[in-house]
Amino acid sequence: MTQSTKEKSKNGEVKPTSPNSDLKLDFDSFWEYSEAPESSDHIQLKEKYDLFINGEFVAGNKGRMMNTINPATEKTIAEFTEATSEDIDLAVKSARRAYEKTWSKLTGKERGKYIYRLARMIQEHAKDLAIIESMDGGKPIRESRDVDVPLAAAYFFYYAGWADKLDYAFPGRKAEPVGVCGQIIPWNFPLLMLSWKIAPALAAGNTVVLKPAETTPLTALKFAEICQDAGLPDGVVNIVTGAGPTGAAIVDHPDVDKIAFTGSTEVGKIIQKSLAGSKKKFTLELGGKGPNIIFEDAPIDQAVEGIINSIFFNQGHVCCAGSRLLVQEGIADKLIKKLKERMETLIVGDPLDKNTDIGAINSKKQYEKINEYLKIGVDEGATIHQNSKELPENGYFCKPTIFTDAGQSNRIVQEEIFGPVLTIQTFRTPDEAIDKANNTPFGLASGIWTDKGSKIFKVSQKIRSGVVWANTYNKFDPTSPFGGYKESGMGREGGLHGLYPYVNLK
Ligand code: NAI
Numbered sequence: 001m002t003q004s005t006k007e008k009s010k011n012g013e014v015k016p017t018s019p020n021s022d023l024k025l026d027f028d029s030f031w032e033y034s035e036a037p038e039s040s041d042h043i044q045l046k047e048k049y050d051l052f053i054n055g056e057f058v059a060g061n062k063g064r065m066m067n068t069i070n071p072a073t074e075k076t077i078a079e080f081t082e083a084t085s086e087d088i089d090l091a092v093k094s095a096r097r098a099y100e101k102t103w104s105k106l107t108g109k110e111r112g113k114y115i116y117r118l119a120r121m122i123q124e125h126a127k128d129l130a131i132i133e134s135m136d137g138g139k140p141i142r143e144s145r146d147v148d149v150p151l152a153a154a155y156f157f158y159y160a161g162w163a164d165k166l167d168y169a170f171p172g173r174k175a176e177p178v179g180v181c182g183q184i185i186p187w188n189f190p191l192l193m194l195s196w197k198i199a200p201a202l203a204a205g206n207t208v209v210l211k212p213a214e215t216t217p218l219t220a221l222k223f224a225e226i227c228q229d230a231g232l233p234d235g236v237v238n239i240v241t242g243a244g245p246t247g248a249a250i251v252d253h254p255d256v257d258k259i260a261f262t263g264s265t266e267v268g269k270i271i272q273k274s275l276a277g278s279k280k281k282f283t284l285e286l287g288g289k290g291p292n293i294i295f296e297d298a299p300i301d302q303a304v305e306g307i308i309n310s311i312f313f314n315q316g317h318v319c320c321a322g323s324r325l326l327v328q329e330g331i332a333d334k335l336i337k338k339l340k341e342r343m344e345t346l347i348v349g350d351p352l353d354k355n356t357d358i359g360a361i362n363s364k365k366q367y368e369k370i371n372e373y374l375k376i377g378v379d380e381g382a383t384i385h386q387n388s389k390e391l392p393e394n395g396y397f398c399k400p401t402i403f404t405d406a407g408q409s410n411r412i413v414q415e416e417i418f419g420p421v422l423t424i425q426t427f428r429t430p431d432e433a434i435d436k437a438n439n440t441p442f443g444l445a446s447g448i449w450t451d452k453g454s455k456i457f458k459v460s461q462k463i464r465s466g467v468v469w470a471n472t473y474n475k476f477d478p479t480s481p482f483g484g485y486k487e488s489g490m491g492r493e494g495g496l497h498g499l500y501p502y503v504n505l506k
């Protein structure tokens with residue numbers, strides 16, 4: 001950093017950096033970094049991926065293919081198969097066979113050994129998985145390397161531990177697996193969402209048919225290779241690719257016992273309707289519009305970092321993002337000033353660069369949706385503030401954005417944008433903060449920042465959301481349950497609660 005401080009000062013002036021020099025920091029150049037791209041030359045991707053059914057990669061029955069691109073370059077990185085309902089039928093049959101003949105017959109201890117092995121193999125392949133995740137989905141390598149992949153391994157380790165302890169998980173009851181689980185996951189945390197779905201399902205003795213999102217299928221297909229290398233019995237995990245119709249074929253298949261879905265509230269509602277009246281169990285993890293509440297007595301600099309993390313982390317492609325900031329009036333001006341200054345330092349660009357804070361927006365569709373909301377916000381009369389740095393020429397990139405003067409009924413305050421866009425409103429009293437926080441169709445996650453423990457307890461009990469973080473944000477741990485109120489979904493994933501949807505208790 002010292003070197004770049006010397007070379008890159010904005011007005012061309014070389015700044016002194018020796019220990020004897022004036023220690024006043026030059027903030028213009030303080031945040032400039034030399035490029036530090038992670039090499040992806042060694043990454044081995046196939047040109048075309050088949051479906052992973054019954055332990056083998058097999059061509060789809062109609063041979064229909066789709067492309068997945070790198071959203072930072074807009075270039076195709078691989079082709080994958082669009083599974084038809086016939087393919088889904090094969091995958092479900094394979095999962096059913098494996099369930100009846102092998103997996104449900106193993107002891108919990110034996111199942112646990114396989115799941116531990118998968119966890120260790122994710123760790124062994126961590127670097128490549130992180131690079132592929134960033135290439136396929138656009139998220140900064142720092143996040144895929146330090147958050148997504150280690151957490152994915154951690155969820156496998158955690159649930160491996162439950163496999164032989166189900167009798168302790170549900171004392172006095174007998175936990176039986178539900179059977180074949182259909183699992184449909186989104187593009188914001190592809191490998192991590194796979195782990196949230198597959199690890200508890202296998203631990204409880206179920207087999208799975210999982211579909212990754214159509215913009216990010218590659219780490220799931222790599223995971224299929226890991227299942228092969230781990231010697232996992234054939235058919236226990238089946239990975240099928242495709243878009244909405246492939247997902248719907250899983251939901252509608254008569255021999256699936258449970259559906260686990262993470263994605264948009266819109267599709268969640270469609271799934272809930274098509275499951276109505278069926279015997280299938282289901283869990284839905286849907287959208288959010290998380291309120292992040294900053295009280296006057298909050299540690300302000302810590303809160304600024306927390307706010308930045310809560311909304312700009314992973315381009316704001318986070319269902320639990322703190323996308324609605326509620327600030328107590330007395331500190332609003334000071335906090336907004338600090339927030340704008342910090343936003344200005346954020347680096348938007350190459351997801352594979354280790355210095356990048358905000359990578360590429362996952363897809364053209366999502367990029368257009370975010371830009372549409374920026375326009376809506378301005379039309380609604382809110383004041384827009386953005387980071388002033390140029391965006392890369394190619395690829396789908398958005399500037400981190402703050403809207404002040406946003407009103408409670410504005411669409412940018414009510415609707416999920418799923419991008420690096422924060423709305424700011426103020427409040428006077430704790431009750432007003434609670435009212436505003438709860439005035440939303442969603443209820444997934446929220447944050448409270450204050451110096452007073454009593455205030456944390458009082459306010460968090462009145463906020464209707466599955467998670468309330470206090471003086472932090474976006475912290476995940478396999479032992480904690482996660483899930484929503486209202487239109488944010490039903491059921492919990494993670495922790496002991498996350499096992500519950502995968503068992504029938506006798
Ligand atoms: P989506 O809900 O369409 O996609 C999620 C998954 O569902 C993908 O695997 C997709 O192929 C599958 N799918 C789509 N239609 C289906 C159907 N009828 N039956 C079964 N599966 C189906 O989400 P999309 O369109 O990619 O994103 C739209 C918005 O949804 C985003 O802008 C964001 O607001 C929200 N979203 C929320 C997520 C969350 O983590 N809660 C994740 C992704 C998106």
Ligand code: MG
Pocket residue numbers: 068069070071135136137215216217
């Ligand atoms: Mg992609």
